[in-house]
Amino acid sequence: xxxxxxxxxxxxxxxxxxxxxxxxxxxxxxxxxxxxxxxxxxxxxxxxxxxxxxxxxxxxxxxxxxxxxxxxxxxxxxxxxxxxxxxxxxxxxxxxxxxxxxxxxxxxxxxxxxxxxxxxxxxxxxxxxxxxxxxxxxxxxxxxxxxxxxxxxxxxxxxxxxxxxxxxxxxxxxxxxxxxxxxxxxxxxxxxxxxxxxxxxxxxxxxxxxxxxxxxxxxxxxxxxxxxxxxxxxxxxxxxxxxxxxxxxxxxxxxxxxxxxxxxxxxxxxxxxxxxxxxxxxxxxxxxxxxxxxxxxxxxxxxxxxxxxxxxxxxxxxxxxxxxxxxxxxxxxxxxxxxxxxxxxxxxxxxxxxxxxxxxxxxxxxxxxxxxxxxxxxxxxxxxxxxxxx
Amino acid sequence: xxxxxxxxxxxxxxxxxxxxxxxxxxxxxxxxxxxxxxxxxxxxxxxxxxxxxxxxxxxxxxxxxxxxxxxxxxxxxxxxxxxxxxxxxxxxxxxxxxxxxxxxxxxxxxxxxxxxxxxxxxxxxxxxxxxxxxxxxxxxxxxxxxxxxxxxxxxxxxxxxxxxxxxxxxxxxxxxxxxxxxxxxxxxxxxxxxxxxxxxxxxxxxxxxxxxxxxxxxxxxxxxxxxxxxxxxxxxxxxxxxxxxxxxxxxxxxxxxxxxxxxxxxxxxxxxxxxxxxxxxxxxxxxxxxxxxxxxxx
Numbered sequence: 001x002x003x004x005x006x007x008x009x010x011x012x013x014x015x016x017x018x019x020x021x022x023x024x025x026x027x028x029x030x031x032x033x034x035x036x037x038x039x040x041x042x043x044x045x046x047x048x049x050x051x052x053x054x055x056x057x058x059x060x061x062x063x064x065x066x067x068x069x070x071x072x073x074x075x076x077x078x079x080x081x082x083x084x085x086x087x088x089x090x091x092x093x094x095x096x097x098x099x100x101x102x103x104x105x106x107x108x109x110x111x112x113x114x115x116x117x118x119x120x121x122x123x124x125x126x127x128x129x130x131x132x133x134x135x136x137x138x139x140x141x142x143x144x145x146x147x148x149x150x151x152x153x154x155x156x157x158x159x160x161x162x163x164x165x166x167x168x169x170x171x172x173x174x175x176x177x178x179x180x181x182x183x184x185x186x187x188x189x190x191x192x193x194x195x196x197x198x199x200x201x202x203x204x205x206x207x208x209x210x211x212x213x214x215x216x217x218x219x220x221x222x223x224x225x226x227x228x229x230x231x232x233x234x235x236x237x238x239x240x241x242x243x244x245x246x247x248x249x250x251x252x253x254x255x256x257x258x259x260x261x262x263x264x265x266x267x268x269x270x271x272x273x274x275x276x277x278x279x280x281x282x283x284x285x286x287x288x289x290x291x292x293x294x295x296x297x298x299x300x301x302x303x304x305x306x307x308x309x310x311x312x313x314x315x316x317x318x319x320x321x322x323x324x325x326x327x328x329x330x331x332x333x334x335x336x337x338x339x340x341x342x343x344x345x346x347x348x349x350x351x352x353x354x355x356x357x358x359x360x361x362x363x364x365x366x367x368x369x370x371x372x373x374x375x376x377x378x379x380x381x382x383x384x385x386x387x388x389x390x
Numbered sequence: 391x392x393x394x395x396x397x398x399x400x401x402x403x404x405x406x407x408x409x410x411x412x413x414x415x416x417x418x419x420x421x422x423x424x425x426x427x428x429x430x431x432x433x434x435x436x437x438x439x440x441x442x443x444x445x446x447x448x449x450x451x452x453x454x455x456x457x458x459x460x461x462x463x464x465x466x467x468x469x470x471x472x473x474x475x476x477x478x479x480x481x482x483x484x485x486x487x488x489x490x491x492x493x494x495x496x497x498x499x500x501x502x503x504x505x506x507x508x509x510x511x512x513x514x515x516x517x518x519x520x521x522x523x524x525x526x527x528x529x530x531x532x533x534x535x536x537x538x539x540x541x542x543x544x545x546x547x548x549x550x551x552x553x554x555x556x557x558x559x560x561x562x563x564x565x566x567x568x569x570x571x572x573x574x575x576x577x578x579x580x581x582x583x584x585x586x587x588x589x590x591x592x593x594x595x596x597x598x599x600x601x602x603x604x605x606x607x608x609x610x611x612x613x614x615x616x617x618x619x620x621x622x623x624x625x626x627x628x629x630x631x632x633x634x635x636x637x638x639x640x641x642x643x644x645x646x647x648x649x650x651x652x653x654x655x656x657x658x659x660x661x662x663x664x665x666x667x668x669x670x671x672x673x674x675x676x677x678x679x680x681x682x683x684x685x686x687x688x
Contacts, residue, residue, distance in 0.1 A: 021475045022468060050471035054464065055503035062461035062500065066432065066468025069455050072476060074468075092457050199453040199469060201428050201482060208456035209443035 005177040007170035010138040011077075011103055011163075012037035013179060014145035016047045017186045018101075021072035024052040024063035029082040030115055032105045032171045038075075057082035061089035061100075068098040069207055071198030073149065076100065079167055080107035083121045087128060093160045094129030094223060096208055099152035099193070100160045101145065102130070106269065106320075107167035108356040116357020117167040118320040119269065122297070123329050129223050130160040131230050132298040134268040138175040140249045141165045146180075146190055147237040153193050157230045159223070164297070166270040168357065180245060189244050231299050252301035254293040255308055257283055261290030263314040263369060266305075266334060268294045271318060271360050278365040289369065294330065302337045309334070310343050316372045317350040318360070319380065327380030328352065335377075349378035358384070399423060406449040408441040411610025413574035413600040413617060414489075414516045415441070420577050421485070421514060421598075424584040427452060430469050431485040434462035434492030437523040438516065460496040462488045463504035466511045483512060483588055490517040490531035493597075494557045505564035505593045512587045512594045515557065518602035526605045526657075530555040533625070534677060535670050536657045538605075543660035548670045553677060561595035562631050568592075569631040573599040575617025576628065579640060583630060599626045607656025619651040624678035627685040642687045648675045 005013065011034050015023075023042075025035040041047040050067075054060045057078050064074035078086055083104055093100050106122055108114040122132060131151060135141035141163065148161040165171055180186055197205050211219050235251040242248035256276055258264065265275050272293050282289045292308050294301065309315055317331035326332065331350020338346050349372045354360040364383060371378075401422040408415040414437060422429065431454045433439040439456040442449040457465045466486035473479040486504070488497050493515035504511060520538045521527040528541040532550045537543045541550035561569045568590045572580040580598060587594040601608070601616040608616060620626035621640065625648060628640035649671050652658040661667040661674075682688055 022471045024468065024471075048475070050475045052467060052471055052507065054467070055499060055506070058461060059464035059467070059500045059503050062457060062464035063468035063471065065457055065461075066455065066465035067472035068468070069465075070430075070469055070472035070476070072472045088458060089461065096455075096457070199430050199455060201430065201453060204427075204451055204453040206443050206448035206450050206454045208439075209445040209448060210440050211445050215445055 001179050001181055003177055003179055004174050005138060006033065006172060006174050007138045007141060007165060008033035008172065009037050010142040010177045011145060011165065012041065014142040015075055016041055017180060017183065018073065018146055018149045018190055019047070020049055020075040022050045022052065022064060022067035022074045023076065024054055024060045025076050025078070026054055026057045026060045026082060029057060029085065030079050030107065031082070032077065032079065032167070034077045034103055034105070034171070057085040058089060061086040061093065064100045065089060065093050065096070065098060068093070068100050069096065069199050071193065071195040071200070073193045074100050077103040077105070079105040080109055080115070080121045084109065084124055087125050090125055090128040090130055090160060095219070097158040097223070097226070098160065099158055101148045101152055102160060102162045103145070104162050104164050105167040105171045106164050114356040117169050118355045118357070119164070120321040122162070122164050123321045125162065126298065129227065130162045130298065131157070131227065131234070131296070132162045132164060133234070133296055134164040134294065135170065136249065136270060136272045136293065138170055138173070139177050139247070141170060142177050142179070143241060143245070143247055146186065147241055150190050150237045151230060151233050154233045155196060157226055157233050159226055159230065164269065169270040185244060189240065227299050234296050250293060250295050252296040253304040253308065254295055256291035256293065258290035258292065258308060260288050261312060262288040263316065263372065264290050264292050264309060264312045265316045265318060265365070265368070266292045266294065266330065267318045268297060268330070271320070271354060274360055274362055275318065275365055278362045282369065300333060305334055305337055306341045306343065309338065309346055310341070312346055314372045315346055315348045316368050317348065318365070318368060319350060319352055320354040322352045322355070322380055331380060347372070347376055349375050350380050351378065351383050352380045353383040399426065401427060401451045402442070403449045403451060405447065406442045407444060408437070409603050409610070411603045411613045413602070413613045414438055414518060417516060417574045417580065417598045417600050420580050421584050422452065424581050425483050425485060425588060428481050429483045429485050431487060432456070432462045432465045432469065434488035434497055435459040436489040436492050438487060438489070440523055459492050461500050462486045462492060462497060463511070463513055464500040466513070467504050467507065467509045470509045470511055479510070484510065486511050486513045488515055489523070490515060490519060491521045491529040494530040494555050502564065505561060505566050505595070508566065508592045510591050512596065515595070515597045516600045517597050518600050518605055520605050522602045522605035531557060534674060535661060537660060538657070548660060548667070558595065558597050558631070562634050564593070565633045566593040566595060567632060568594040570595070571597045571626070571628050573617045573621055573626060573628055574601065575599070575614050575621060576640070579628060605657070608654050612654055616651065616654060619646055622646040623648045623651045624682040624687055625651065627681045627687055629685055636685070639685045639687055642682065645682070645688065648678050
């Protein structure tokens, strides 16, 4: 059924379909309407789940860790400071190989305090061992949550999956979302969680034991391998979703007007909508330009990026996060995989914009296209600075 | 009293790497005996987690999970929620465990949340009065004038300058159904309290005094004796409370001066050098006397 839904509501609806057993969240630092909607669903009996409102994000993540270790389906949501506060636990969830799904409404990190959208928070948990997907619009966010549970709970993955959605730009914005009304079909797509090892009095296991130098590296290697393997499951989950529900947004990446493109803009999340509009106009004026969407940031889609960009002249990476002391983050990783594959003919320019909720306008994107053809190896340069505040 | 079968269920087994004379491992054994095999346990980071689960070995014959230092109570909350939603709660006890640092310092927020939400969880704090696992650093439950590696004694100091945080009273302030203080020196009293806690639905807090051989610096043979002396001096009052009301105290059978307790421990030896040290012992005696009066221990 087609509905006009706020992003947070769409996500809550997507999570409801997955029928999680335990949901835990902290209301502020900051939260979105997602957990408010979910708590209402539980209160109304539309979702049979234990909803635990805790005293911090650290505990929210810890509650779903404990519940997840018992073999039930678990979910939490957070953003910005809350995500950073959770980070220690996310490392732990990943290390213990527990399939928790976490929505992150991407927002800026203090200081200065700023509640608006960028992706710095997500970059801070880049190396935790969580699969990190990024949704472009509310429909994809809705659908991606079902895929996220499927990926997380795959017995050869067993990792937390973070679904990134741009704070405010998606979470607080109303869009038309086509909902799935056949719960049996959803259950077929996402079967009941079935964990091989769990906390069970009939078959006691010890979780989170001491890993000495003789075994710690192997434990990390197994996690690393599972993350690599998750590529296949992300691809399969997207394809199976397409077969069953008819919608597809790409697997690890998605290409837009890339066939003969000489210039390609690479980005993640909601900004892709603006970028695609600009690319449409530039295409009309005859410019060979396309868009590469990064849908899975972790695992990093190395092969897809290389095959998409190897014959391109100029790559523009538009990024809503910065690594002080280095430069771009996504742009550096893209340059790295091209270098690794001995492709030195591509000019990769990374630009930083859209921090702390500043709008990324079509004008910004036009400017990047003009600049990128004149510049070489730009590394995270800030766009649109107001000189009076510097 | 427990039956012979109950005391022989060996849910916390031998072969762990705890120190000889470790009172914490004694307390764990006594507690798991009472709780039985239908128990799921969490542990905060600390001695217990380290010495009982060197992968691939584990001393736990009940399902057990360690996550982090500060989240034992939150992890236990999640376990309880999972048991509830899957209809398995009946007959299963959720045991959350932490040391004094993991409970009263870094884990206090998560513990307070668990209490306030009144999860059906028994939280046990094994109190050995410092961060013993990492080399005897001061915690919020380190006693007054104790030497630790971060509250050392020296020319200008007699060691830890603050009294123990009143952690059981903090638990009681949450109006949870049951709070108790026990000691590894009184196993029957400890087991009686665990049995009672097991029978109560809701959040329970049990703090157990567990002497630590390397941290307190005494001969291993004195573990039980020191635990008993802590009670008999009045320095570690054992009591039970329901909600905010104390319902029972363990009376002191024969009052012992605190010096008898302190002199057996290396962490207090700087108090036995001169008159200034003697004055400090007087201050500790005052703490004991105030406890005796406050709790009516005589």
